[in-house]
Amino acid sequence: MQTRWIKYCKRCVMPETKPDLYIDGEGICSACRSFERRTLVDWEKRKQELLNILDRYRSRGGSNYDCIIPVSGGKDSHYQVIRMLELGANPLCVTATTDMLSPIGRRNIENLKRLGVDYIEVTTNPVVRRKINRIALTEVGDISWPEHVTIFTIPVRIAVQMKIPLIIWGENSQNEYGGPASAAENNTLTRRWLEEFGGLLGLRVSDLIGQNGIEARHLIQYTYPSDEELQKVGVTGLFLGYYLPWDGYQNALIAQSYGFETYHQAVEGSIANYENLDNVQTGIHDYFKFLKYGFGRATDIACLHIRRGRISREDGLRMVKIRDGKFPWTYLGVPIEDVLKEIDMSLEEFISVCDRFTNKRLFVCDSRGRLVKDKDGNLTKINYDNVEEL
Known part of the structure; x- marks a missing residue:
């Protein structure tokens, strides 16, 4: 007979089973x-910090992009692009192609381009990707593992190749810090930093080699640049949600006014x-x-x-x-x-x-x-x- 009970936050409806969640003595998560x-954040001060960082990384003379924005075409991607354009940045938008892209997803990507940005989409080998989808589902229970990895690796690889130091991520799920770009020292992305956010779930990219005919040469886009390559370019990143109040519903409303399409x-x-x-x-x-x-x-x-x-x-x-x-x-x-x-x-x-x-x-x-x-x-x-x- 089952007697175990799940504890829930008394303020929201999140259970204690959420990884890394803590429910305190008052029952609040x-x-x-x-x-x-x-409510204690000085958002005007944070915005000024953002402007200072953007100025520090801005390409002088327009010879290169000011930053890379990793985008999927969703509401948050639209919001990131809209805000960065408002702040006068010249971004390069980079998409790591979605595992099994929907028609509405494709339409939203095309709409994002119409905001007025240069755009690169990198599509991994679909034959290999489908193999990885299956391996990841059966081994770690995450069919979207390839997408979660390439969301982080592909924009960073482009940053290294095109010598664009600054990457503008969206929401910081922990909402604790602004990202390496905000640090006065040691503000370069490292492999360790990326792997913390990359959603590997214990399945390393190297573990795929030899499974179902997958070779190292098939995994280039799933692999982070070396720390030496990152340091040479000075690739760094920030979470836009640290500097501007982040709200998915707000982002959706703003995105819709710029042509973003929602589901019926x-x-x-x-x-x-x-x-x-x-x-x-x-x-x-x-x-x-x-x-x-x-x-x-x-x-x-x-x-x-x-x-x-x-x-x-x-x-x-x-x-x-x-x-x-x-x-x-x-x-x-x-x-x-x-x-x-x-x-x-x-x-x-x-x-x-x-x-x-x-x-x-x-x-x-x-x-x-x-x-x-x-x-x-x-x-x-x-x-x-x-x-x-x-």
């Missing part, structure tokens, strides 16, 4: 505490229609987060809105119960069978992989320890109905 501290309904597994619109594999990615940690994208977004006072915790909880953690039969309207076909995996094999990565301490099991599923393949969290009381 570290993410909510971090948001509290934003709330995205599967989410409570919003304005994010994660580019990668058709994202439904599987988010579902595995739910299997591992007991929360999905709906929880993430609900917590963001609760902290900003847009919805109550009670409403957020109801929305999460309706939308979070459903088996990803479709994503952006694409059937899961079509997504799995890309990585040469059957639905039966996929369900077996799901069960292997499911944290059984978080979900209802029968007397034999088997996961209990409804007719649609959905699981039940162990104390979902009592969150209000925690």
Whole structure:
């Protein structure tokens, strides 16, 4: 009989199972505490710091770009580009092609170009990429691993090749510091710094060599430049969210006014229609987060809105119960069978992989320890109905 309960933040609806989250003695999570501290920030001073950094890295005489902005075409990418253009920067936008790009994702990329920027898109070998998608799904439970790696490696490789020192990242998920560019000393990106944010999940790029015919020559774009190459150019980065108040919903509203396209309904597994619109594999990615940690994208977004006072915790909880953690039969309207076909995996094999990565301490099991599923393949969290009381 299962007796373990999941503790939830009393202010938002984030569970204690979120990696690196801490719930204090008052029952408030570290993410909510971090948001509290934003009221103490002097945002005008931070903006001036940003302007000073941009001036320091600005290309003199227009002989090169002022910075690189890694972009996917989403709402945050639009916001980053809009703000940097407003600040007078001349950016080069760089996209590491999405794993399985959706039609709306392509349209949003084309719209971003129309903001008035030079743009480079690097597409990795799709045959090799599909192999890596499958390996990463079966070994670490993350079908989007190749995308998470190349989001960081490709812009940095371009920065080295084109001798553009400054990279403008978007949101800093920890919201603790501005990035190496803000440091007076030792402000160069290093391999160690990038690997901390690169989402490798214990699977190293070198581990792929020899699997399913993958060779080192296939992994060039997945590999960081050497620390010597980074230091030679002085490649550094900053998180725009450290210097300007960051809010995904705000970013979406601003992006829409510049032509960014949202989905026609709330995205599967989410409570919003304005994010994660580019990668058709994202439904599987988010579902595995739910299997591992007991929360999905709906929880993430609900917590963001609760902290900003847009919805109550009670409403957020109801929305999460309706939308979070459903088996990803479709994503952006694409059937899961079509997504799995890309990585040469059957639905039966996929369900077996799901069960292997499911944290059984978080979900209802029968007397034999088997996961209990409804007719649609959905699981039940162990104390979902009592969150209000925690």
